Amino acid sequence: MNDAIVDTAINTHRITILQAINAALADALADDERVFVLGEDVGDAEGGGIVGVTAGLSKRFGDDRVRSTPISEQAIIGASIGAAIAGWKPVAEIMLMNFVTVAMDMIVNHAAKLRYMSGGKTSVPMVIRTMTGAGASTGGQHADYLEGWFAHTAGLKVVAPSTPEDAYGLLRSAIDDPDPVIFIENLISYGNKGPAPVSGHRVPLGKARVAVEGKDITIIAYSAMADRALQAAKILSQAGISAEIIDLRTISPWDQETVFASVAKTGRALVVHEAVKPFGPGAEVAATLSSEFFGRLKAPVERIGAPFTPVPFAKSLEDAFIPSPARIANAAQKLVEQGKL
Amino acid sequence: MNDAIVDTAINTHRITILQAINAALADALADDERVFVLGEDVGDAEGGGIVGVTAGLSKRFGDDRVRSTPISEQAIIGASIGAAIAGWKPVAEIMLMNFVTVAMDMIVNHAAKLRYMSGGKTSVPMVIRTMTGAGASTGGQHADYLEGWFAHTAGLKVVAPSTPEDAYGLLRSAIDDPDPVIFIENLISYGNKGPAPVSGHRVPLGKARVAVEGKDITIIAYSAMADRALQAAKILSQAGISAEIIDLRTISPWDQETVFASVAKTGRALVVHEAVKPFGPGAEVAATLSSEFFGRLKAPVERIGAPFTPVPFAKSLEDAFIPSPARIANAAQKLVEQGKL
Amino acid sequence: MNDNYAVDGETRVEIYRRMALLKANDERSRKVIKTGRLMMPYYSYRGQECIPAALAVNLTDRDYLCTIYRGIHDMLAKGLPLKELWAEIAGRIDGSCKGKGGPMHLTSPDKGIMVTTGIVGSSMPIANGLALAAQLSGDGRVAVATFGDGASNIGAFHEALNMASVWKLPAIFLCQNNQYGEHTTYEKATSALRIADRAIAYNMPGVRVDGNDPLAVHAVTLEAIERARNGGGPTLIEAMTFRFHGHIYGDDDAYMDPARKKAAMEADPVPIYRASLIAGGFATEESLSRIETEIEAALDEAVEYALASPMPGEEELTTDVYAEGAAA
Amino acid sequence: MNDNYAVDGETRVEIYRRMALLKANDERSRKVIKTGRLMMPYYSYRGQECIPAALAVNLTDRDYLCTIYRGIHDMLAKGLPLKELWAEIAGRIDGSCKGKGGPMHLTSPDKGIMVTTGIVGSSMPIANGLALAAQLSGDGRVAVATFGDGASNIGAFHEALNMASVWKLPAIFLCQNNQYGEHTTYEKATSALRIADRAIAYNMPGVRVDGNDPLAVHAVTLEAIERARNGGGPTLIEAMTFRFHGHIYGDDDAYMDPARKKAAMEADPVPIYRASLIAGGFATEESLSRIETEIEAALDEAVEYALASPMPGEEELTTDVYAEGAAA
Numbered sequence A, B: 001m002n003d004a005i006v007d008t009a010i011n012t013h014r015i016t017i018l019q020a021i022n023a024a025l026a027d028a029l030a031d032d033e034r035v036f037v038l039g040e041d042v043g044d045a046e047g048g049g050i051v052g053v054t055a056g057l058s059k060r061f062g063d064d065r066v067r068s069t070p071i072s073e074q075a076i077i078g079a080s081i082g083a084a085i086a087g088w089k090p091v092a093e094i095m096l097m098n099f100v101t102v103a104m105d106m107i108v109n110h111a112a113k114l115r116y117m118s119g120g121k122t123s124v125p126m127v128i129r130t131m132t133g134a135g136a137s138t139g140g141q142h143a144d145y146l147e148g149w150f151a152h153t154a155g156l157k158v159v160a161p162s163t164p165e166d167a168y169g170l171l172r173s174a175i176d177d178p179d180p181v182i183f184i185e186n187l188i189s190y191g192n193k194g195p196a197p198v199s200g201h202r203v204p205l206g207k208a209r210v211a212v213e214g215k216d217i218t219i220i221a222y223s224a225m226a227d228r229a230l231q232a233a234k235i236l237s238q239a240g241i242s243a244e245i246i247d248l249r250t251i252s253p254w255d256q257e258t259v260f261a262s263v264a265k266t267g268r269a270l271v272v273h274e275a276v277k278p279f280g281p282g283a284e285v286a287a288t289l290s291s292e293f294f295g296r297l298k299a300p301v302e303r304i305g306a307p308f309t310p311v312p313f314a315k316s317l318e319d320a321f322i323p324s325p326a327r328i329a330n331a332a333q334k335l336v337e338q339g340k341l
Numbered sequence C, D: 001m002n003d004n005y006a007v008d009g010e011t012r013v014e015i016y017r018r019m020a021l022l023k024a025n026d027e028r029s030r031k032v033i034k035t036g037r038l039m040m041p042y043y044s045y046r047g048q049e050c051i052p053a054a055l056a057v058n059l060t061d062r063d064y065l066c067t068i069y070r071g072i073h074d075m076l077a078k079g080l081p082l083k084e085l086w087a088e089i090a091g092r093i094d095g096s097c098k099g100k101g102g103p104m105h106l107t108s109p110d111k112g113i114m115v116t117t118g119i120v121g122s123s124m125p126i127a128n129g130l131a132l133a134a135q136l137s138g139d140g141r142v143a144v145a146t147f148g149d150g151a152s153n154i155g156a157f158h159e160a161l162n163m164a165s166v167w168k169l170p171a172i173f174l175c176q177n178n179q180y181g182e183h184t185t186y187e188k189a190t191s192a193l194r195i196a197d198r199a200i201a202y203n204m205p206g207v208r209v210d211g212n213d214p215l216a217v218h219a220v221t222l223e224a225i226e227r228a229r230n231g232g233g234p235t236l237i238e239a240m241t242f243r244f245h246g247h248i249y250g251d252d253d254a255y256m257d258p259a260r261k262k263a264a265m266e267a268d269p270v271p272i273y274r275a276s277l278i279a280g281g282f283a284t285e286e287s288l289s290r291i292e293t294e295i296e297a298a299l300d301e302a303v304e305y306a307l308a309s310p311m312p313g314e315e316e317l318t319t320d321v322y323a324e325g326a327a328a
């Protein structure tokens, strides 16, 4: 694993999402003694994480503050909760999002609720980083997007960046935040490059980003689907359709102000995520927009998500599972055409 | 605990929901040797369940087929999955819905996915019964409605009855079903009475029930909220509003046919659940209706759910947390009035 | 008292004071519920008083406690103010958690009472985090997790004890083995001959102690606490005890072996310890009665205070979900 | 061979046949991936062949197996047809799971291969269910759960072993202790001196065995299987072994102690056992070579079969989510 990631991180060049996350962790560790990192294999003796996201950190900050754990997700989250209550700022890694299933009690019954149940006497300022996403042939138990569960849980915030700058800035804000934040990374796009963030940069939680301005339709997405929406926008522009792309960045609480402003302008909306469509996060956005803009929309609000199946292994099926730019563009085009009737 | 529940169950009188569930279990155990029941304290030596739902069953069917377990929810669900794959039909009890959080891996990564991941070579015909609901002063960790998580999981079905007849008939169908079913019972309404089901009665999964016919607005609810919707309908009828109440009964897959037919008639819809509103199951129904009936609705589709908070302990707050008939009626009235403008 | 424990008289009496407080508080709780002045799920700890009383005199307010739904004894022993307690279990705004937590979620950080959980087993992983905070700070605190015998069969127990051991955390895992988990007996649910044996699985000291013997509990917990403070890592303690009033207030005892229950109640640790203090010359009937009278008076005051406190207003429903002013 | 094991020559050779099959299959897998003919996450089991080979000769097709992502050796030893395997890991319609499961979810109920999980620890609670089915049916089957050393630190392990013990389930918990969990060493993650010691926590027989010694593994697993079949309940077995090629295909070995790895590879059980069979007069160079040649031929055939098999069509994407014809 590359020990040098930390050093190369903050500069004016383009860096990858992986480097941005590594840099955000390094800077948070450097800026605040109360920050520490824990998770399976995160230490440099263990290679600095299975894909190297935490590479170099334990060498620089010590094994106490960057600590590899046993394979015990309940204990990882429990240790984070307890330390957070006692004034520390843990950043826990749950290697893949499907593994949160063994720690849901800790996250939902405890991290999310302790502030409320204690009447504000305790708080749980912690971050849970986790990665997911189909496309790496990992099959049914390693690629689920489960953000909908957490967005449906009071007390949690849910964040999912799609660029290096946002990854850095959102992670810094998540670590600053006084409440527990679920921070979702996409496995497939770790290598995506973008402008390097300025050291110390913050992206506020709860604020979406208008990635591309447009006037015919608003496409709302996040995580890897924000990229695919951008690709769809290119396809659409060739068809003469101007799509506004909103990268939600924070899924809960989501930025109604920005989204509303956009839909007020375009009159059409399409929500896209990789999570399966039924009862998915897109439903909240679609239901809210349909109500808010009742009578003012040019077309129904539509949603695109993965089909209602586990993630398949075979490449032919996995490719069909993930919403594609073409599928997004197609759906958008239909809405625009429908709205023109 | 009352050993006699089983005997009194199936007759022409009115029985409680608790008795109906007890009877469904007894009849399923009697009809099919492959059915067995497991969970904490479910045996008669342990009182037949903490509120007596399984009372009398182990005496009648033996401790092998009605077995009390250690406090080990992962092991309970794991044992059910394994037995189901091997041809048995386990009915597992997870005492309260919040405790599914310690068994989410077993439910979501395994029970839900094994059919798919094995390409159909194995199947998991099991039922997970669980109870929940605010109103008993149990506080933040004992009353959450988490059906949205399961409805968002491919491979699972989710059921929540509100009458004794449906409780019996749905549980029998759930046990018959070749796939895993989450069966949600409401703690507060176990004592609610209704007509006793005929022995052997089945309510098909995926079929809603029109509880009251009406023409001005469709109110869609399930579990304890179906009762509250009925109470709201009475309030509304005093205001001259005729509400059609649909008890969804099965949350996933939900009965679009019945709901669509109703909304086609009324032109207005309100979705009600006790789960917190944001990213809740109501969003799926509302988003789907808003799209399906685009341009044909008299008012926006609205949703009522619990506020975005953990369940509070204090009675004053707990009362305010649970959607009340008055709140439902109010919201419905507003929609009807809005649609009349 | 004929024993070999080097415990001074003052401490012996202080342990009794706490036991008497716990006993009286339980009796008062059941009475207040019975007379309908209060409605709540109540998990009586009557019979288990000795354990937290003897533990708590070895702790300071700065030491951490994670306890469970059946944990009011643990908290009172550690110093939870009676008024805070009673207002909370009454669901009033003056409660420790503004009435929002209730009896299963009492929290009082000033006294080191950091978490009360209603989920079986979940006190342990979180106690690890408190212990980790102490270890990282080097502030010498320890974290105690209490839990029941039934909880020793759940995954969180296992993960927590393993992690505590490999990280040598200053944690004490205190199992109050009352021989039942809800309505299920120890024997039916728990494979280990003794829960203390499970310490071997974590290469951790494990000890079973008579939970009716305050001085034995005092000695065992003191040793564990000192080991933890000195960097020696965690300890698993199994204190044998019994709950006299079933799992939850109102459950009938049909599932319990009457002989087992009768024997346990006859071994009620509170009067036995009381008598031993007097017999050993550490206290007099009068001095102990005075303590008991003071406790009753404090309870009178706390109950009235609680019932006079207002219910939380509706604005409380949506506060404390997130930090005030934070994006939400 | 100078040993005291009462294992007949045929069985000895059969164990070797399976070991050789596993070794060759692993080598072929890595080669096919390296040459780019196949893309998949591959968890090499090379070095661990002896354990499932010696176990499987004691099982029938009717006995159940729950295994893990690093479990292709377990399945091949238990009889998974090579063509089914290769078509599945190639993501083709003729695979054991129509290509939908992939290498981490191979399933072949005809051979008792019921579940392969990618979640650490989850093989054990499900194996209990299979064992429970056998117990309820009285059909004499046993269920074997395989798992790694790292998995012994997760909650599911604990819950499963406790339940199996109190219910006396016919289950065998077979830990393949290869001394690493992903990149983390046994010592850093696991508090128990030996995983076998953890059996004490469940009042269950626990035994550590040299996983490089086929006859020792044969004896230990046979005893456990017989105990399970005869109603004597579960056993925890810890077989000491090593994975030669890291956690996943492509990981560099920087996190591994080179000396530890070198020593392990020098103790490669396959050639050592092969030599011992010849030395002991149980086989000849020729007879073993013939076996190996047959295996290579079968592998050639399986690989070509797999790569010629079609990918699943899009209609497969949404089938097998629910039973056909059921409400969905």
Ligand SMILES: Cc1ncc(C[n+]2csc(CCOP(=O)(O)OP(=O)(O)O)c2C)c(N)n1
Pocket (backbone or CB within 6 Å): B040, B071, B073, B095, B099, B102, C070, C118, C119, C120, C147, C148, C149, C150, C151, C152, C178, C180, C181, C182, C247
């Ligand atoms: C994960 C989980 N499962 C089930 C329950 C329901 N429950 C509450 S208390 C209890 C018994 C716990 O027994 P034990 O650990 O011995 O503690 P005790 O109540 O005897 O003090 C159970 C099963 C729960 N709260 N959490």
Ligand SMILES: Cc1ncc(C[n+]2csc(CCOP(=O)(O)OP(=O)(O)O)c2C)c(N)n1
Pocket (backbone or CB within 6 Å): A040, A071, A073, A095, A099, A102, D070, D118, D119, D120, D147, D148, D149, D150, D151, D152, D178, D180, D181, D182, D247
């Ligand atoms: C619950 C869970 N946490 C983490 C992982 C990621 N993971 C996959 S394999 C592995 C290591 C397991 O080690 P061990 O049990 O020793 O088995 P081995 O791979 O050595 O055979 C980890 C941590 C997972 N699959 N499931």
Ligand SMILES: [Mg+2]
Pocket (backbone or CB within 6 Å): C148, C149, C150, C176, C177, C178, C179, C180, C181, C182
């Ligand atoms: Mg107990």
Ligand SMILES: [Mg+2]
Pocket (backbone or CB within 6 Å): D148, D149, D150, D176, D177, D178, D179, D180, D181, D182
């Ligand atoms: Mg290993």
